Amino acid sequence: MSIRAMSVVCVGAIGVASAAEVPVHYDWLGEDGRLRGGFARIPADPPVQIDHGAIVGIERLPFGDLAEGPGQNRVRTVYLGDGYLENELAHYAHRVQVSAQQVFAAEPLRTYEPLFEVFRVDIVSNESGVSHDPTFPLWRDTALGMRYWCNNMERLLCVNTNAARAFAQAATNPAQPDLIIALANSNKYGGAGYPSLAIGTAAANNSAASQIIIHEIGHALGKLADEYTYGGPTVYTGREPAAPNSSIYNAQQQLAQGRKWHRWIGENIPALDGVHSTFEGSSYSEEGVYRPTNNSMMRSLNRPFNAPSAEALVIEIYKIVRPIDAVFPPQGAVNNCETLSVTPVQPFDHALDIEWFADGVPLAFSGSTLDPCDPALGLSGSVLIEAVVTDNTEFVRDPEARDLYLTDSASWTVDIPAACPADLNGDGVVDADDFFLFLQLFAAGDPIADFNGDGVIDADDFFAYLAAFAQGC
Ligand SMILES: [Zn+2]
Known part of the structure; x- marks a missing residue:
């Protein structure tokens, strides 16, 4: 009292x-x-x-x-x-x-x-x-x-x-x-x-x-439930727990209804407490409520977290930490051919994936720095460049959480000068050097001399180059 x-x-x-x-x-x-x-x-x-x-x-x-x-x-x-x-x-x-x-x-x-x-x-x-x-x-x-x-x-x-x-x-x-x-x-x-x-x-x-x-x-951090059975009523009669590692639904129901840890059921992951299914007894009760594995860290000490618990921890980490650590130059309009870069966070053992898009179209490039004016990309004019960074870690299977928390993006609008086809040696000016280089390539039958791209090197290419040369850049 x-x-x-x-x-x-x-x-x-x-x-x-x-x-x-x-x-x-x-x-x-x-x-x-x-x-x-x-x-x-x-x-x-x-x-x-x-x-x-x-x-x-x-x-x-x-x-x-x-x-x-x-x-x-x-x-x-x-x-x-x-x-x-x-x-x-x-x-x-x-x-x-x-x-x-x-x-x-x-x-x-x-x-x-x-x-x-x-x-x-x-x-x-x-x-x-x-x-x-x-x-x-x-x-x-x-x-x-x-x-x-x-x-x-x-x-x-x-x-x-x-x-x-x-x-x-x-x-x-x-x-x-x-x-x-x-x-x-x-x-x-x-x-x-x-x-x-x-x-x-x-x-x-x-x-x-x-x-x-x-x-x-x-x-x-993980908002996890206890998985031991001590302390509560023998039979659990409450509603579905909020925690990701406790459920009133058995394996069959979870699989049929897409609930809780259905993506892990049937997996045997030794590093994450072994076989995943629904084991009866959790959240302080022995019956009417299930845990994902037999004996995880949320049930006994000196044990690993199970996969749904590890998944929840990673998601909670990414609710705090953004997948992109740094962006350069600052997002928004970029006026010249500045190199664009993103620095993803770096977990041990794996790097995050980087995808680049130009006006929504994927680019065949996955590095962390992009030169938007690289002729190989074939971009010109005002282009919206976007870098999308995703942690595709095996700890997480929930696609919605991956989209929401394990994915991050940066974007820039870049003014890319039109390509200059007559500048054959790529020195930034169209001059006699380019003209003589064309003649040389033409004489040698080099594919570059197929200036109009019709598969044959002939007089049409010569005149097409002359026209481009006269136009300058
Ligand atoms: Zn506890």
């Missing part, structure tokens, strides 16, 4: 803003080594003023595409620590390093690491450890207000989400952080994923910490 009373007091103090609720998944590792947890809607945190003086360091970590330097077109990921005294920060930094290494060893995050930018913010709290560790009540004065027993649930390790966002923005300013991982100075099993706020929490000091963080990134 005292716990209930405490939370009512807190909610009352929030005022009008308390009407809002925040969805959160929480997880811990049971004594049998199995993952447990649940889902809750908890009151939104009140606005806070953070103490910027508590920040004693901001480090950009050696993950992601360092060659680009701090950029805007990345998943801006920020690690925060709570309940650390200044002399404990070296330990925190080590935990962050270990965590990030494991995060970027897990597919699809491994392949897409270059699309991330990772920061560590060092924050000093007034007390060591976080609230209600090991048990309730035990309040501690910490910078991020991390606490167990959040919303009366022992293992729900909450963070003040407004404080977390404000501290994280100190690293990404002026941009907003895209993914926040808040580590508690604790070894009590606990963790949470806030899908609507892209925040994950974990206790930094237990052996499962790095794996819990990967799981929480599944919730926070």
Whole structure:
């Protein structure tokens, strides 16, 4: 009862803003080594003023595409620590390093690491450890207000989400952080994923910490459901879950109706948890709801994400990162024969595909830089040139998502001078050199001397060249 009373007091103090609720998944590792947890809607945190003086360091970590330097077109990921005294920060930094290494060893995050930018913010709290560790009540004065027993649930390790966002923005300013991982100075099993706020929490000091963080990134970034059966009613009776990796429809229904992970059913992908079908038991219930594979990361630690979960993560990454990093010259009108270029993002293992179009017609060219005035392209006049960049990764099968998020384009309107057929040596002027070159080619029977293109080299070609020569360029 005292716990209930405490939370009512807190909610009352929030005022009008308390009407809002925040969805959160929480997880811990049971004594049998199995993952447990649940889902809750908890009151939104009140606005806070953070103490910027508590920040004693901001480090950009050696993950992601360092060659680009701090950029805007990345998943801006920020690690925060709570309940650390200044002399404990070296330990925190080590935990962050270990965590990030494991995060970027897990597919699809491994392949897409270059699309991330990772920061560590060092924050000093007034007390060591976080609230209600090991048990309730035990309040501690910490910078991020991390606490167990959040919303009366022992293992729900909450963070003040407004404080977390404000501290994280100190690293990404002026941009907003895209993914926040808040580590508690604790070894009590606990963790949470806030899908609507892209925040994950974990206790930094237990052996499962790095794996819990990967799981929480599944919730926070991928908006994934838990696939374990602990914690809810035996039989699931709710509507179709929003998450891409949980469904009330079995394989036959998914295939017939084109639902959820129907594109993956029947696939055996060892790196993504093996056989894909519909396995009964997911989202905290044993019956009436299905998961895509037998035992993925959203069900057990030390397991890979399954294909629908990996697909969702890649799509969410591309909701943040545009496939084209840079365009030159700036899109719009280009007055001369400037080379046009696009720089796609560069995941490990594969390059994005580039297609070029002139007034909507595909060009036989797939490089990243195009000379629109190259005579081989045969373009002239005012032409709309478009470069379309697509990540055709095998992680994604949903064509609509590929069109919406994994595809990007740039376009320019280019004024291309008409070709100058009489300038045979291509030096930009029509002069005697071109005339003598034509005579030489004509005498040698060179195909270029077939000036009117009728398949024979004869007097007609000679007169056609004379006419073009007289016209100049
Ligand atoms: Zn979970």
